[in-house]
Amino acid sequence: MLEFKTDVRSFALGINGRTFIEHSEKKPCIFLGKGTAEYRMRFSHFKIRESVREKKPLVQFTVKESSPARVVIAFDNILAMTAEEKGGMLELRFSCADAEINRFWLKAQGSPGEGIYGCGEQYTYFNLKGKRVPIFVQEQGVGRGKDLITFLANLKADAGGAWYTTYFNQPTFISSEKYFCHSDESSYAEFDFTGKDHHILHFRHIPKNIIFAHAPSMPLLLEQLSALLGRQRPLPHWVYNGAILGVQGGIDVVDAKLKTALSSGAKIAAVWAQDWEGIRMTSFGKRLFWNWQWNKELYPDLDEKIQDYNTRGIRFLGYINPYLATDAPLFREAADRGFLVLRADGSTYTEDFGEFFAGMIDFTNPDAYTWYKRIITKEMIALGLSGWMADFGEALPPDAILFSKENAERYHNLYPAIWAKLNFEAVHEAKKENEIFYFMRAGFTGSSRFASSIWAGDQLVNWSFDDGLATVIPAALSIGVCGIGYHHSDIGGYTTVGWIRRSRELFMRWTEHSAFTQTMRTHEGNRPHANWQFDSDTQTLAHFARFTRIFAALRDYHLHLSQQYQHTGVPPIRPLFTHYNDPTLLHVQYEYLYGRDLLVAPVLRKGAKRGKVFLPDDVWIHLWSGNAYPAGTHTVDAPIGYPPVFYRSGSDFSVLFEKVRDM
Numbered sequence: 001m002l003e004f005k006t007d008v009r010s011f012a013l014g015i016n017g018r019t020f021i022e023h024s025e026k027k028p029c030i031f032l033g034k035g036t037a038e039y040r041m042r043f044s045h046f047k048i049r050e051s052v053r054e055k056k057p058l059v060q061f062t063v064k065e066s067s068p069a070r071v072v073i074a075f076d077n078i079l080a081m082t083a084e085e086k087g088g089m090l091e092l093r094f095s096c097a098d099a100e101i102n103r104f105w106l107k108a109q110g111s112p113g114e115g116i117y118g119c120g121e122q123y124t125y126f127n128l129k130g131k132r133v134p135i136f137v138q139e140q141g142v143g144r145g146k147d148l149i150t151f152l153a154n155l156k157a158d159a160g161g162a163w164y165t166t167y168f169n170q171p172t173f174i175s176s177e178k179y180f181c182h183s184d185e186s187s188y189a190e191f192d193f194t195g196k197d198h199h200i201l202h203f204r205h206i207p208k209n210i211i212f213a214h215a216p217s218m219p220l221l222l223e224q225l226s227a228l229l230g231r232q233r234p235l236p237h238w239v240y241n242g243a244i245l246g247v248q249g250g251i252d253v254v255d256a257k258l259k260t261a262l263s264s265g266a267k268i269a270a271v272w273a274q275d276w277e278g279i280r281m282t283s284f285g286k287r288l289f290w291n292w293q294w295n296k297e298l299y300p301d302l303d304e305k306i307q308d309y310n311t312r313g314i315r316f317l318g319y320i321n322p323y324l325a326t327d328a329p330l331f332r333e334a335a336d337r338g339f340l341v342l343r344a345d346g347s348t349y350t351e352d353f354g355e356f357f358a359g360m361i362d363f364t365n366p367d368a369y370t371w372y373k374r375i376i377t378k379e380m381i382a383l384g385l386s387g388w389m390a391d392f393g394e395a396l397p398p399d400a401i402l403f404s405k406e407n408a409e410r411y412h413n414l415y416p417a418i419w420a421k422l423n424f425e426a427v428h429e430a431k432k433e434n435e436i437f438y439f440m441r442a443g444f445t446g447s448s449r450f451a452s453s454i455w456a457g458d459q460l461v462n463w464s465f466d467d468g469l470a471t472v473i474p475a476a477l478s479i480g481v482c483g484i485g486y487h488h489s490d491i492g493g494y495t496t497v498g499w500i501r502r503s504r505e506l507f508m509r510w511t512e513h514s515a516f517t518q519t520m521r522t523h524e525g526n527r528p529h530a531n532w533q534f535d536s537d538t539q540t541l542a543h544f545a546r547f548t549r550i551f552a553a554l555r556d557y558h559l560h561l562s563q564q565y566q567h568t569g570v571p572p573i574r575p576l577f578t579h580y581n582d583p584t585l586l587h588v589q590y591e592y593l594y595g596r597d598l599l600v601a602p603v604l605r606k607g608a609k610r611g612k613v614f615l616p617d618d619v620w621i622h623l624w625s626g627n628a629y630p631a632g633t634h635t636v637d638a639p640i641g642y643p644p645v646f647y648r649s650g651s652d653f654s655v656l657f658e659k660v661r662d663m
Contacts, residue, residue: 145466226569230449242267291328364404417446480571
């Protein structure tokens with residue numbers, strides 16, 4: 001039941017023993033205002049200028065209705081708040097009498113020593129306490145820090161990111177105090193966690209709802225939250241057979257690289273040829289030709305080749321995104337039929353993607369939505385593809401004109417979730433749920449229901465803690481507590497700019513991490529010939545092959561974690577505080593539990609030969625030596641090929657882990 005206490009001047013509202021809202025004349029819980037925002041976009045990066053013309057507190061309130069399951073409160077005769085108990089959660093809904101009000105602030109109760117996590121995929125900070133977090137999906141940006149590469153990227157193309165820029169935002173967070181908050185609102189938001197004992201939730205619209213819940217344990221909290229948000233469907237089992245090998249350059253190159261990998265003893269589940277539809281060369285590097293039809297020059301007889309691969313137990317994957325290049329045949333059809341996002345003057349909204357332009361599909365148009373879904377069905381599924389990268393989705397212009405007449409500023413965050421839904425429906429209607437695997441980088445509320453897998457985006461091919469290997473750990477942890485169970489990253493990263501080149505050591509260390517995730521996939525990067533690849537020398541090839549065998553050997557454990565996520569919503573990659581109450585764990589962001597029984601602390605620094613790891617309250621067995629370690633901080637040897645990985649003593653999978661030790 002709701003927990004509601006009130007007197008003439010104040011009230012408190014909560015559920016399950018925790019108060020979430022407190023209001024009094026001196027400390028009002030809600031502010032309303034009016035404002036405007038200007039959005040400047042280039043290459044999917046946004047510069048946003050906010051102007052608030054009016055902001056005022058709502059002080060006076062009247063309780064219009066009160067029962068154990070429902071409370072209605074009117075504020076200053078302008079805003080009504082309905083609080084209801086739903087499935088053990090507290091849901092707040094709001095209605096405003098003034099249509100011109102478009103700014104909303106809610107003060108929610110917090111705790112001084114708590115940790116705050118989530119808000120989608122966060123690359124720099126896992127614990128967001130003390131931060132202001134914008135909720136607005138966009139390109140993550142190059143560098144994402146205050147270093148030289150970020151400065152130069154901004155100077156050249158406004159392409160540098162900041163610590164908070166991310167492809168996958170979501171108005172969802174959890175607290176170490178075992179409560180969560182979520183809103184279904186899609187407008188731009190900012191969650192302010194800088195207050196000592198409260199949080200300010202700001203929306204550029206009157207929010208649809210705000211939901212709070214409190215649970216007795218962290219696993220139960222994650223179960224309740226993921227049930228609310230929706231869980232991803234299970235990955236096809238073939239994903240666990242080995243690595244997905246990212247290769248491109250035509251069928252002869254693919255065949256040759258696959259042969260090299262297999263000859264080395266590597267376990268390969270699939271080849272992923274993102275250029276199946278053709279390429280174009282730009283100053284940024286090798287780009288794809290955005291017309292989603294089989295390129296028969298690069299890939300002659302691909303339909304037959306895919307069948308041949310399948311008989312050998314190897315799948316073939318491709319690529320698609322929600323854009324069409326202006327020089328592509330499908331663009332002309334889409335433009336003629338009115339299927340593209342428009343500008344205010346009625347012209348097609350084309351965007352510069354670096355030496356070529358493209359238009360974006362308007363998914364609010366039912367005919368456009370159906371047409372694009374048929375492209376996936378006809379051009380990709382019918383060809384025999386077992387999956388694809390479903391790229392982009394983060395850059396709907398807020399000033400665009402949509403078929404539905406919806407506000408594009410409010411639809412911007414929703415767009416990647418609708419893109420995921422389209423892919424989901426194409427696969428479902430083809431009855432290929434147990435066969436096809438597609439992975440996405442952009443997301444929002446709803447993506448956990450529809451995205452097959454999320455990958456961490458376009459990291460730099462370096463050791464940066466702002467935009468390199470290290471960032472994919474907090475990314476997986478933060479998105480995991482927002483409902484996503486299947487998450488991975490490009491082995492070796494993607495972005496090569498300036499002097500930054502992927503090294504042998506970086507590729508090897510990234511490979512080690514990826515073996516202890518739900519998906520192991522390589523990417524050649526935007527400049528393949530400038531970067532170290534899996535087959536650049538015999539040492540790298542042997543290392544890569546060994547870890548694909550380790551990944552495949554862990555198949556039963558991968559499947560166990562997948563099934564556990566399906567039943568409980570607890571993600572495979574999870575924070576240490578999921579199962580342990582030590583307050584020290586609230587700040588751990590570069591090691592993780594892979595399920596209940598494996599603890600992984602990837603080597604994230606160049607040249608490191610030893611690794612420092614914090615072990616929570618259990619006895620832990622070092623995977624490679626078999627030595628037992630108690631709880632506490634330890635430094636262990638970690639040469640290349642032997643990253644700090646431990647399993648819990650007494651695990652049901654101990655025999656499996658012991659087999660891995662000898663590989």
